[in-house]
Amino acid sequence: MRTSFFDLGGHSVLAVRMMAHIKKAFGRTLPLSALLGGGTIEAIADLLRGEGDIAWDSLVPIQTSGSRRPSFWVHAAGGNVLSYLPIAAHLGADFPMYGLQARGLEPGQEPGRDLVRMAAEYVAAVLRQQPHGPYIIAGWSFGGMVALEMCRQLIAAGERVAELIMVDTGTNDASPRGMDPQDPVFLAGMATFLSNGTLAGLRPDLIAELPPTDRAGHVVEVMRQAGILPTGFEVADLHRTLAVYSACNDAYRGYSPAGLPVKTTLIRAAENPDPDPSLAWRASPEAPLRVIGAPGNHVSVMTPVHIAAFADALGRVLTEASA
Numbered sequence: 001m002r003t004s005f006f007d008l009g010g011h012s013v014l015a016v017r018m019m020a021h022i023k024k025a026f027g028r029t030l031p032l033s034a035l036l037g038g039g040t041i042e043a044i045a046d047l048l049r050g051e052g053d054i055a056w057d058s059l060v061p062i063q064t065s066g067s068r069r070p071s072f073w074v075h076a077a078g079g080n081v082l083s084y085l086p087i088a089a090h091l092g093a094d095f096p097m098y099g100l101q102a103r104g105l106e107p108g109q110e111p112g113r114d115l116v117r118m119a120a121e122y123v124a125a126v127l128r129q130q131p132h133g134p135y136i137i138a139g140w141s142f143g144g145m146v147a148l149e150m151c152r153q154l155i156a157a158g159e160r161v162a163e164l165i166m167v168d169t170g171t172n173d174a175s176p177r178g179m180d181p182q183d184p185v186f187l188a189g190m191a192t193f194l195s196n197g198t199l200a201g202l203r204p205d206l207i208a209e210l211p212p213t214d215r216a217g218h219v220v221e222v223m224r225q226a227g228i229l230p231t232g233f234e235v236a237d238l239h240r241t242l243a244v245y246s247a248c249n250d251a252y253r254g255y256s257p258a259g260l261p262v263k264t265t266l267i268r269a270a271e272n273p274d275p276d277p278s279l280a281w282r283a284s285p286e287a288p289l290r291v292i293g294a295p296g297n298h299v300s301v302m303t304p305v306h307i308a309a310f311a312d313a314l315g316r317v318l319t320e321a322s323a
Helices: 012-026 032-037 041-049 082-091 115-129 142-156 184-194 204-208 212-225 235-253 304-322
Strands: 059-063 071-074 097-100 135-140 161-167 264-269 289-294
Touching: 012 041, 059 082, 059 115, 071 115, 071 142, 082 097, 082 304, 097 115, 115 142, 115 235, 135 142, 135 304, 142 161, 142 235, 161 304, 184 204, 184 212, 184 235, 204 212, 212 235, 264 304, 289 304
Parallel strands: 071 097, 071 135, 135 161, 161 264, 264 289
Antiparallel strands: 059 097
């Protein structure tokens, strides 16, 4: 079959399930980027017939066609770029999009803890895809801060940035340091994040009653029973996600942002406490910061209930940045 997995109605949660089933049936672990890069049964079968590991790349093609200027989207603290798939679907085929995923989600990888080095790796990947600007660089939450640093590096290299888009990116001093992957509050929050808000009622106090070594397994089992995770998703997979999340937060806190002469748009979740737009990373006076509201909170702003409104606002920004 040559129809894309996502054209058939696939989404981020189903993508995780599909890769888990492939691992169980064929004993091969494919990176999620393999699904995003083609997503047809024929393409995946060709990968499975091949020998050896599939080359990992931080750059993940999400939507490669379209006449608009492409946008490059840095992962949030969770590390993967699956949350950006619904955006591409709602924007339509005229808006090329590429994701930038974190190291550490695949077995054997170590997550990055230095935001400047992380940004440099992503800049190199962007330059391989688009050798010269102007560029549109974007990111949600933690990804917005990495996008800021990428813009700084691109400008230092003599390139031009058309737009920096930060989705609900706050001050980095609000990011917790040294999170314990067995901490009940952390685990409950990660379950909420990984389930796009559907497990918001998972109670930290009940997780705290379990021995620390059993807590991650309990969260995985709850998510399985809720139909969010497949049976092939293991505790080790969650631990890698937790490790990436913790590493990204440490990188976030260790970074010292500064304003840039770049046109900047902050898309801010309306249900969050109203932060001061004059944040530490605000644009320089030559390029004022534009703030656009979007429905939802920090986690739900890109979930199905709000994605249409979010994509509508984003589409206007991308259209303007492509002019």
